[in-house]
Amino acid sequence: MSNRAIPNAFVKNVLQNGLGRYICQLQRVTLNFCKATPSSLGTRDFIEKYLVDFTRENPGTVVYVKPIRNRAPFLVAEYLNGRQERVSTKDMPADEVCKWLEHLRTRSGAQIVNLRKEWLTNTPSIQGVWHPFLNxxxxxxxxxxxxxxxxxxxxxxxxxxxxxxxEAGVKKVGSVDSASSKE
Incomplete structure (x- = not known):
C-alpha cells in the first residue's frame, strides 16, 4: 500500500480507558461463514475448537456467529470508538483465524496511520530535546x-x-565540642 493512501497523524492513545483497570476496546465480533464452501473450512474449525475458549477468556466481548450462503468467510470487529475492521478469512486454517481474532482483540480500534513524530507534547520546549551533553x-x-x-x-x-x-564568629569544625565544654 502506498504511503499516500495511509494518512499521517501524531501519536494517540485511548484516554480514560477505565478507572483503575483495563477495558478491552473490542466490543463485538461477528464471524461470517458458509456451511458448505471449502473456503470456510478453517473458520468452521475455529468455531468448533476455539470459539468457546475465546468467549470464556473475553466475557466483555460479544461474539456473533452468522452463517451466510455461498460467500467468502470474514470477521467483523466493532470497537468502542465506533470503528469497524473487516478481515477476510478465506482459505485460512483455524490457527490463523485464531491469530487474527487475537490481533483484533488487542487493537485499540484507532485507524492505522503513519506517525509524523514518535513523541508528542502539549508544551514544547524552546530549548529542544535534552541530552546528557546539553550544558x-x-x-x-x-x-x-x-x-x-x-x-x-x-x-x-x-x-x-x-x-x-x-561573620557570626562561629567555628564550623568543632563547634559542637566547644559548646559542650563550656557547659
Whole structure:
C-alpha cells in the first residue's frame, strides 16, 4: 500500500480507558461463514475448537456467529470508538483465524496511520530535546572516558554558609565540642 493512501497523524492513545483497570476496546465480533464452501473450512474449525475458549477468556466481548450462503468467510470487529475492521478469512486454517481474532482483540480500534513524530507534547520546549551533553563544554567531545578529573566534587572558594558562619564568629569544625565544654 502506498504511503499516500495511509494518512499521517501524531501519536494517540485511548484516554480514560477505565478507572483503575483495563477495558478491552473490542466490543463485538461477528464471524461470517458458509456451511458448505471449502473456503470456510478453517473458520468452521475455529468455531468448533476455539470459539468457546475465546468467549470464556473475553466475557466483555460479544461474539456473533452468522452463517451466510455461498460467500467468502470474514470477521467483523466493532470497537468502542465506533470503528469497524473487516478481515477476510478465506482459505485460512483455524490457527490463523485464531491469530487474527487475537490481533483484533488487542487493537485499540484507532485507524492505522503513519506517525509524523514518535513523541508528542502539549508544551514544547524552546530549548529542544535534552541530552546528557546539553550544558557541557564542547571540548568533552574529544575526551576519552573514564576521565577522573570529571568525576570529582567541585570545590568553590567559599560557600554562602561558610561566609555567614564566619561573620557570626562561629567555628564550623568543632563547634559542637566547644559548646559542650563550656557547659
Amino acid at each position: 557541557k563544554n564542547p571540548s568533552l567531545a574529544g575526551t576519552s572516558f573514564p576521565a577522573p578529573e570529571l568525576y570529582g566534587a567541585k570545590t568553590e572558594s567559599k560557600s554562602a554558609t561558610d561566609m555567614v558562619l564566619e
